[in-house]
Amino acid sequence: MRKVILITNDDGYRSPGIVALRRELSRIADAVVVAPDHNWSAAGHTKTMHKPLRAWEGKLPDGSPAYITTGAPSDCVALALLGIVPQKPDLVVSGINLGENLGADVTYSGTVAGAMEGAVNGIPAISVSLGTSEPDADFDAAARIAAGVAANVLEFGLPEGTFLNVNVPYLPLEEIKGVQVTRLGRRIYRDKLVRRDDPRGQPYYWIGGDRPSGVPEDGTDIGALENGYVSITPLRMDMTDYGFMEKLKDWPLSLKEMLP
Ligand code: MN
Numbered sequence: 166m167r168k169v170i171l172i173t174n175d176d177g178y179r180s181p182g183i184v185a186l187r188r189e190l191s192r193i194a195d196a197v198v199v200a201p202d203h204n205w206s207a208a209g210h211t212k213t214m215h216k217p218l219r220a221w222e223g224k225l226p227d228g229s230p231a232y233i234t235t236g237a238p239s240d241c242v243a244l245a246l247l248g249i250v251p252q253k254p255d256l257v258v259s260g261i262n263l264g265e266n267l268g269a270d271v272t273y274s275g276t277v278a279g280a281m282e283g284a285v286n287g288i289p290a291i292s293v294s295l296g297t298s299e300p301d302a303d304f305d306a307a308a309r310i311a312a313g314v315a316a317n318v319l320e321f322g323l324p325e326g327t328f329l330n331v332n333v334p335y336l337p338l339e340e341i342k343g344v345q346v347t348r349l350g351r352r353i354y355r356d357k358l359v360r361r362d363d364p365r366g367q368p369y370y371w372i373g374g375d376r377p378s379g380v381p382e383d384g385t386d387i388g389a390l391e392n393g394y395v396s397i398t399p400l401r402m403d404m405t406d407y408g409f410m411e412k413l414k415d416w417p418l419s420l421k422e423m424l425p
Contacts, residue, residue, distance in 0.1 A: 168319050171254035171283070173241040174203045175262060175275030179353040182261035184227050185304035190258060190311040193228075194319065198231035198252050199241040206264070208275035211237035218251050238279035246286050255297065256318055257283030260293030261307050263300075263304070265332045268352035268379055269388045271400060280328045284402050289318050290328040296390050297335035298376065306341065310395055326402040328357040334390050347396040350385030353378045 170190050174183040178200035190196045199220075205211075213236050220234040232239050242257055244250075244299060250291030259279030265276060266274040276292045293311040295302060318329065334341060356403050357374035379387035389396035 166397070168192045168255040169252045170196050170256045170258055171242065171245050171250070171288075171317065172196055172198045173200050173238045173245075173257070173259050173279040174237045175201065175208060175259070177201050177204045177302055178231055178233050180204075181226070181302070182263055182304045182307075183221045183306035184225050184313075186227055186258065186261050186293065186311055187225060187231075188227070189308040189366070190315055194255070195239075195310055197245070197254065198225065198229070199245040199250060199419065200225075200233060201238060202233050205237045205275040206262075206386065207273045208237045208278065209273055210372060211307040212279040213237065213240050214244070218244065220244055227327070227333060233324050240284075242279055242282035244341075246288070254283075254288060255406050256315060257288050257290040258293065258311065258317075259283075259290070259316055260295075261304050261311060261333075262294035262330075263302060264294060264298055265296040265390060266277075266292065266294040266330060267390065267396075267420055268350045269354075270352060271330055271349065272286040280330070281402065284326055284328040286324060287325060288403055289323040291315060291318060292328070293331045295333050295335055298371065299335070302335065305338070309338065310344075314397065316417045319327070322422060323399075326365050327399055327401075330386070330396075330398045330400050332386055332390050332396045332398075334393050334395065336378055336393060340393065341395060342393040344395045344397060345384075345389040347398045348384060349398055349400075350387030351380040351384055352387070353380070358373075 280290035280292035386396035
């Protein structure tokens with residue numbers, strides 16, 4: 166029986182990234198799209214709780230069918246799994262994001278959060294991002310690579326609670342050097358606080374600054390992309406620092422010792 170892949174993204178249903186992804190994934194499985202009606206980049210793992218969500222049947226820019234919602238990418242996956250989509254997916258794929266998601270970006274990223282929502286619900290999941298900020302970027306190579314990774318996940322599965330964060334360098338397919346299994350690298354954020362006055366003379370703040378850079382260390386997602394490789398980083402929902410647990414137990418944390 167043909168497998169079902171649930172597709173979402175954080176750039177919104179009009180993004181060419183989700184169009185290319187749906188086209189390539191529908192070669193290997195039935196693709197069901199549930200995508201946000203607007204750009205949610207850097208929405209993180211949102212759960213909308215204090216306002217209603219709307220969802221309707223619409224179309225991607227290429228005319229293919231999609232459910233469109235007012236929710237964040239993680240809401241889209243939740244809505245799909247809770248029943249607005251009749252099929253139960255075998256895999257969730259989120260992307261393809263315009264812009265890489267490396268290192269600590271994974272905690273801000275709405276794209277990665279779409280995959281996390283799949284993992285939280287026990288469904289194998291992949292997030293896919295393209296390493297460029299060019300507005301007219303070509304997603305074809307990244308979409309083919311995403312389909313290749315997806316086919317592997319459908320065949321081999323993933324451990325419960327694990328999902329894959331895939332980043333593709335922005336190069337023609339024949340110039341991509343290969344695929345590396347990586348760990349998260351160290352992002353360097355270059356945020357600057359911009360303070361201005363609004364028309365009523367009240368201050369407002371905007372977090373501005375340059376795009377983040379990173380430490381291009383070997384074995385990391387940042388290093389792989391920098392050197393022209395696709396990075397695949399397996400991530401786990403369990404963020405427990407098991408190594409530090411034993412040391413932490415040696416701290417004087419009894420209520421008797423700790424309370425001032
Ligand atoms: Mn985005």
